[in-house]
Amino acid sequence: MAYKYKVVFFGIINIEMSESMQINNLIKKRGSIRNFNDQVISDVHIKLILEAGMKAPSACNMRPYHFYVIQNKEILNQLGDFHPYTKMLKQANVAIVVCMVTNLNNNLAKGYQVQDCSATTQNILLQASDLNIGTCWCGVFPREELVDKLKAILNIQEDYIQPMNIIALGYTDSWVESKGFYEESKVTFIK
Numbered sequence: 235m236a237y238k239y240k241v242v243f244f245g246i247i248n249i250e251m252s253e254s255m256q257i258n259n260l261i262k263k264r265g266s267i268r269n270f271n272d273q274v275i276s277d278v279h280i281k282l283i284l285e286a287g288m289k290a291p292s293a294c295n296m297r298p299y300h301f302y303v304i305q306n307k308e309i310l311n312q313l314g315d316f317h318p319y320t321k322m323l324k325q326a327n328v329a330i331v332v333c334m335v336t337n338l339n340n341n342l343a344k345g346y347q348v349q350d351c352s353a354t355t356q357n358i359l360l361q362a363s364d365l366n367i368g369t370c371w372c373g374v375f376p377r378e379e380l381v382d383k384l385k386a387i388l389n390i391q392e393d394y395i396q397p398m399n400i401i402a403l404g405y406t407d408s409w410v411e412s413k414g415f416y417e418e419s420k421v422t423f424i425k
């Protein structure tokens with residue numbers, strides 16, 4: 235006699251995630267972190283963070299970015315040295331270099347790469363903050379000398395790959411929140 239078994243697995247996804255925060259609390263929580271401890275960021279979390287970046291809006295959905303994920307201590311040290319304001323990268327556990335892809339074959343999307351990559355960057359910062367991973371956005375583009383030095387460090391040969399920023403990531407013992415605040419004078423309401 236033949237029996238048919240239908241086996242249903244109720245999988246428990248064992249990803250160490252923080253409780254999802256209200257978005258306004260998360261926005262407040264994200265501040266620039268410049269002191270990191272030695273705790274290692276897991277590959278699962280790195281992937282979640284990159285995935286958040288790739289869910290950002292982009293002009294014509296061209297997704298004109300490429301990410302270099304730096305986990306090599308020697309290169310992290312070089313990244314901390316080549317730029318006047320990136321010393322925190324020497325302590326960071328990971329750096330994500332957000333690069334713009336400039337050779338788009340879509341005339342409508344051309345020129346929007348800075349905006350696309352900025353949206354991506356902000357998603358990365360927020361996702362990391364939700365995971366209690368500190369971040370610091372370090373600007374590179376449009377400073378040509380910094381772009382050139384960074385391309386040399388990472389051995390980026392393609393002229394259509396342009397580093398825009400470096401995001402330092404790591405756990406910290408001294409979390410700081412966003413310094414931002416609401417300022418009425420920066421707003422014009424047109425009703």
Ligand SMILES: Cc1cc2nc3c(=O)[nH]c(=O)nc-3n(C[C@H](O)[C@H](O)[C@H](O)COP(=O)(O)O)c2cc1C
Binds near residue numbers: 264320370374412
């Ligand atoms: C385009 C851009 C470039 C930045 N570059 C650096 C940098 O090179 N080094 C650094 O320590 N912080 C850098 N920051 C972080 C700012 O200093 C920081 O966001 C600002 O002071 C507000 O503080 P908060 O992020 O803690 O709210 C940069 C931020 C942006 C958006």
